[in-house]
Amino acid sequence: MPRISAKGQAMPESPIRKLVPYAEAAIKKGRTIYQLNIGQPDIKTPAKALAAVRNNNIEVLSYSHSAGFESYRTKLAEYYRKHDINISANELIITTGGSEALLFTMGSICDAGDEVIIPEPFYANYNGFATASGVTVVPVKSKIEDSFALPPISEFEKLITPKTKAILICNPGNPTGYLYTKEEIDQLAEIVKKHDLFLVADEVYREFAYDGAKHYSIMSVPGLEQNAIMIDSVSKRYSMCGARIGCVVSKNKDFMATAMKFAQARLSPPTFAQIASEAALETEQEYFDEVIEEYTARRNTLVKGLEAIEGVRVANPKGAFYCIAELPVKDAEDFAKWLLESFELDNETVMVAPAAGFYSTPNTGLNQVRIAYVLKQKDLLRAIEILKAALKVYQG
Structure with missing residues (x-):
């Protein structure tokens, strides 16, 4: 058998x-x-997103560019600039959900047997993405009595080996709801620069910050341009989980060129979902x-x-x-x-x-x-x- x-x-x-x-x-x-x-x-879901699909007169449902529609990438870059993330359209690739963005990332920065350090508890599918990519997850434990705040940087330092390629965080966190402070993000930025690692941040819940707190993106950290990789998605922001549209963002040209090869291998992200996601960017505050x-x-x-x-x-x-x-x-x-x-x-x-x-x-x-x-x-x-x-x- x-x-x-x-x-x-x-x-x-x-x-x-x-x-x-x-x-x-x-x-x-x-x-x-x-x-x-x-x-x-x-x-x-925002009415504009649904209307863009409902009222579309496409006659041939064709492939898009492997990086996604240029019009969507341009408008998405404008959205990020409004949130203190200064990027251009060629510094992001549209993916089939944040899940594909994470798979592209692990495939681009890790070889079989390499390690990624992740504060736990973490989004359960990180285990699945790592297994699919032949990557070993190295957990560093956060505690419920600390509301799952970032563990001491010394705990990360103990776990770094020659096989370590990245630290991965989710901010705000799934499953904890923890929102990392600017000071915590800056601490992570320093350690990845010190050890020449990538810092990957899953920021799909960026809009959901409470009690007057503000989300601080790794893409806003000065001097982290070559280390920072951001994962994002429309699923939660616009209540569009079924659209399966996300993106991977980085200023590291070598990384983006490599991720693009993965994007080409799967041809293109879905057309109608991109149309809905582009229209969703017009949603009012x-x-x-x-x-x-x-x-x-x-x-x-x-x-x-x-x-x-x-x-x-x-x-x-x-x-x-x-x-x-x-x-x-x-x-x-x-x-x-x-x-x-x-x-x-x-x-x-x-x-x-x-x-x-x-x-x-x-x-x-x-x-x-x-x-x-x-x-x-x-x-x-x-x-x-x-x-x-x-x-x-x-x-x-």
Whole structure:
């Protein structure tokens, strides 16, 4: 019988999606599920983006340039310049989501067996991208008691070897919601320059910063031009997850030329999705102001509700729309399955993402879950009520 590759067998399951069969079975039983497991916003996609596709009169759905439409890249560069990121259209490549941007990046800067240092917990698919690229993830642990702030730079320094090629961060963080300060970004900039490494920043949640805080991009750090690689996406910014449009940005010409070869190999990003994404750039600031206000209220509702549950500890997020909660259970994955298989409150239950899959260190985060506050406040309140009741039953 033909064999599956070792790489294929090593590919991790998504902690976000692995419980889907349990959810589907619960739905077949007629249960309502409050889905807190996945970062799918319920915020409406900007009307201009949808109208651009709906009203288009394309007669031949052709390839675009491998780097993406020049018109889109030009307007996207203008958008970044408004956010203190001074780049030109030839310093970015449009990709099929931020996922492809990360795959292009790992393929361009790493050989098989090379290492990338990542503060954990981190976006679970980084493990998958690394496995697909033959890259070893080297975790440096951040702590819930510090709200998942950047670990001391000395901890990074201990992990750097001749195989280390980059430090990768997500800012604001998925799954933690942590927003790195300017001082923390500057510390990372110094260490990558000292050791001649790349600093890769996944900045897809850049618009979602709360309490008056401001997102600080690695692309704004003076003197980091040859080390900085930024990953971005329209998925969260414009609630366009299904568009699958992202980009990779860098001023390092050698890196961009290499990434372009990967872009050519997959031909081009999707045409209609680029049309929608280009139109979305015309979205008024009022849209973002309302979204930030809504997510701030949702965060406050969720954190207050979780803190009121005995035995639950939660880190208060400053960005994105996730938080990590520590539960009074030994195995959060077992609890998450039980919620879907065996528990209901008035025929309703909750779906969460076990946090162990967001760590690379074995047996870490076993009693934690990631919660995405992408539901309306009334639904979040009901989900908290269900979770509280479920914990009482489960512990008993």
